[in-house]
Amino acid sequence: MKPRVRFAPSPTGALHIGGARTALFNWLFAKHHDGVFVLRIEDTDRERSTKEFEKSILEGMRWLGMDWDEGPFYQTQRMEIYKGHVKKLMEEGKAYPCTCSPEELDESRKKAMAEGRKPKYDGTCRNGVTHPDRPAVIRFKAPQDGTTKFHDICRGTISFNNAELDDLIIARSDGTPTYNFTVVIDDVTMDMTHIIRGDDHINNTPKQVMLYNALGYKLPEFAHLPMIHGSDKKKLSKRHGAASVMEYKELGYLPEGLVNYLARLGWAHGDQEIFDFSELIKIFDLDAVSNSPSIFDTEKLEWVNSQHIVKKTNAELVELTRPFFTKIDISLTDDNYAIQVMEVERERARTLKELANISTFFFNDEISIDPKAASKWLKPEQIGRLQELREAIQEDQQFSVASLSKIFNEMAERNGLKMLKIAQPVRVAMTGSTASPGIFEVLTILGKERVLKRFDAAIKGNS
């Protein structure tokens, strides 16, 4: 049987790193087994769900390249299905109305905690409501003894004592169904074969299993993934810097870079670190998923991203970095020129944003020279040599890496100087900084006209 899996985010926030990893493992699992990946929007929390968050989640999914085969389905459009199931349970005596108020419940919970007991519903309304005048929620009549167990692909059998569980609310007083109920109904009616989700759901699973049993449905396979933590080892949240997937796009990460990094959190394939999409699909499976939580490490993400930047062609990098250049008011008008720039800068940046930022001097007519660099490398005696170099370069008909190299070397030799002493002033004059690609490459890409202008600007500005 072809597996059917789903990713079921609630639109109460953007698609974040943890959600993206869960989505990715589902997607990879479906692709690997030639199964079906469905997207379901769990929007029953009307208070906090918004259309904007929903849109940004879909945007994040698309950007990461995780296409879905079915959906998106919306829980708010499936109310009749849930209501039918609630009714069925009521008729079979497996659910009952409860009129205890939220305040009363809250109080008994606090009391239980204070007394060291587990906060659970005391069953006041199990045998008839106590306040017929009040609006009622519907509770599931959970088994009170015995155990509830289920099989988890990653962890084996997990079992809970039913005495630990209570009569969960399956429908609110306004008639809308709650999470643990809707997931079960949806997963069953959508024919899900595997439920792959974060392990923060392990504690919900026995409740859901009871519902499957009460409804007479067959259990799917479960696979609970370890959490992704921030550097403080706490569940990843907004406080840990950029949490939303789209923020990583803004930061200049490649979708393949993020996906590669995310795949390696909680999953490994021997010693291999770098994977592209097709490779992941080919080798990904649940048996290689680990059980311990991992910490999100931006530095490794950056390295992985740089590995994927290097895999791109120069032409692709031009297109990829264009939006980042635009943001700093540079428009790439000459693609051939930009391609040459990419060739010399591609290995020097870890993100597309950085790639654009370190390349600005190639595109701006006016460059700003770092004062510290100038005070070290554009002193009077160095300006004098710059002048000399400028004349030699002007006379150089070839203006190639080879010819320039010859000019620089001769100059160094004549003055008994190391290449450093002669290259650095030129680098500062051309790029404004002490770090850049090879100086001869920089010169030939910039072109003689621009080079001479920058010589003049540096000489004029510092003499």
Place this chain on the structure above:
RNA sequence: GCUCCCAUCGUCUAGCGGUCUAGGACAUUGCCCUCUCAAGGCAGAAACACGGGUUCGAGUCCCGUUGGGAGCGCCA
């Protein structure tokens, strides 16, 4: 507090009873390359939480302790 889950270098991980004096990667240190900075190459420092078992043999299996995480909503 209770329940459940987890436990190899700072971090991500390999390891599925003997080949582990524990391997790789990021980060880090030194060296090489070198016109700078990267990239790259080489070398180094760095871990099986602890205690009991089981076994001829345990990082690998079992139990406990400790530590961490998650859940305990008319949120999902």
